[in-house]
Amino acid sequence: MTHDENALRAALTAATASVDPGADVVRRARDGGRRRLRRHRVQVGAASVLTAAAVVSGVVPLLGGGSGTSTVAPPEPAASVPSDLPTGVGADCEHQPGYGYQITPADLPDEVRLLWHDERLDVDQAWPRMETGPCSRGEVSVAGVDADGVIVRLATVTGPEPAGIVPAGTAPGTLVPGPEDDEAGRRDLAWLLPDGQQLRVDADGFTDAELAELAATATLTDGAVDLGDWPAAVGLDYAGEPSPARSTQYTWEVSGPQGSLTVQTAASGSIYGWGLTGDRIVDFGGRPAVLRGPEHLVWSPADGVMATLIVAEGLDPLEVAATVGPVPADDPRLAGADAPTLEETGTAEPEETGTAEPEETATPTS
Numbered sequence: 025m026t027h028d029e030n031a032l033r034a035a036l037t038a039a040t041a042s043v044d045p046g047a048d049v050v051r052r053a054r055d056g057g058r059r060r061l062r063r064h065r066v067q068v069g070a071a072s073v074l075t076a077a078a079v080v081s082g083v084v085p086l087l088g089g090g091s092g093t094s095t096v097a098p099p100e101p102a103a104s105v106p107s108d109l110p111t112g113v114g115a116d117c118e119h120q121p122g123y124g125y126q127i128t129p130a131d132l133p134d135e136v137r138l139l140w141h142d143e144r145l146d147v148d149q150a151w152p153r154m155e156t157g158p159c160s161r162g163e164v165s166v167a168g169v170d171a172d173g174v175i176v177r178l179a180t181v182t183g184p185e186p187a188g189i190v191p192a193g194t195a196p197g198t199l200v201p202g203p204e205d206d207e208a209g210r211r212d213l214a215w216l217l218p219d220g221q222q223l224r225v226d227a228d229g230f231t232d233a234e235l236a237e238l239a240a241t242a243t244l245t246d247g248a249v250d251l252g253d254w255p256a257a258v259g260l261d262y263a264g265e266p267s268p269a270r271s272t273q274y275t276w277e278v279s280g281p282q283g284s285l286t287v288q289t290a291a292s293g294s295i296y297g298w299g300l301t302g303d304r305i306v307d308f309g310g311r312p313a314v315l316r317g318p319e320h321l322v323w324s325p326a327d328g329v330m331a332t333l334i335v336a337e338g339l340d341p342l343e344v345a346a347t348v349g350p351v352p353a354d355d356p357r358l359a360g361a362d363a364p365t366l367e368e369t370g371t372a373e374p375e376e377t378g379t380a381e382p383e384e385t386a387t388p389t390s
Contacts, residue, residue, distance in 0.1 A: 132353075175296070179225055184223060223242055
């Protein structure tokens with residue numbers, strides 16, 4: 025791991041503890057944050073220094089991550105944000121350099137600039153950002169859910185991407201463990217397609233034989249991952265649709281002593297890619313949402329947008345989330361909010377990284 029990722033892991037530990045949930049909820053929230061962090065560097069190509077900066081005090085960012093990174097560059101000031109930057113969704117997606125831009129609330133898309141209307145929650149900090157990188161086809165997720173709505177099996181396939189984990193000369197379809205394989209009981213595996221591109225799966229609750237079948241089944245349709253009949257063959261209940269290409273991601277984080285809200289444009293093909301086994305799928309406004317413990321909720325307030333809410337003990341995240349909606353950029357609560365400092369984000373000086381997955385060094389544990 026790089027120095028910045030070490031700082032991020034320490035900050036994630038402090039952030040999850042700040043809302044004082046139970047130990048098991050803390051662990052799973054942190055694991056979910058790490059998984060999203062790992063995918064995010066593939067999905068938008070932003071540098072690790074930028075993802076390290078995604079931690080706001082009291083906020084657990086559900087970012088993605090991955091094996092490949094662009095050359096790290098320092099965040100650009102808001103004034104330098106190009107006015108003609110493409111949104112990076114769909115056929116017009118264009119490869120962009122890996123930069124992070126500190127922007128203003130007015131620069132956010134309306135569907136991302138959300139806030140609770142619950143008067144019990146204050147706003148101390150507000151942080152809008154934009155990150156750019158190479159186009160990515162994103163991911164597709166499948167899940168098995170029991171009669172009580174609890175996720176018992178989960179797999180998320182990401183790619184395609186240049187081979188970064190699978191050694192040269194490895195036969196297509198051969199599963200190769202990734203750097204986080206078997207962490208927290210999950211499988212992190214990669215394999216090559218016949219054309220040499222790499223796919224990757226983050227799975228929990230599947231046998232090795234089932235994952236081998238997945239690697240043999242997965243293909244590309246119009247450049248996006250296609251799992252064919254594999255979900256039905258292993259008895260999965262839910263399968264998300266492949267997400268569109270994206271090279272630009274907007275992130276909006278607000279927090280206060282009673283809770284935090286993170287909203288971002290998302291490359292996930294379904295809500296299940298934002299869950300962990302043990303989470304519960306609940307109905308929220310007629311759409312599925314992920315409930316993790318008594319205070320952590322993830323839902324999709326609009327197509328291509330994911331929201332994560334964490335509330336303090338004594339508050340119901342479903343009740344608070346029901347009040348979340350768009351707010352104008354000049355909302356008085358935002359005017360009085362501060363941006364986080366470097367000390368709060370755990371951001372270090374930028375450094376260059378290669379395109380291969382860095383070896384993990386000593387990291388803080390919890």
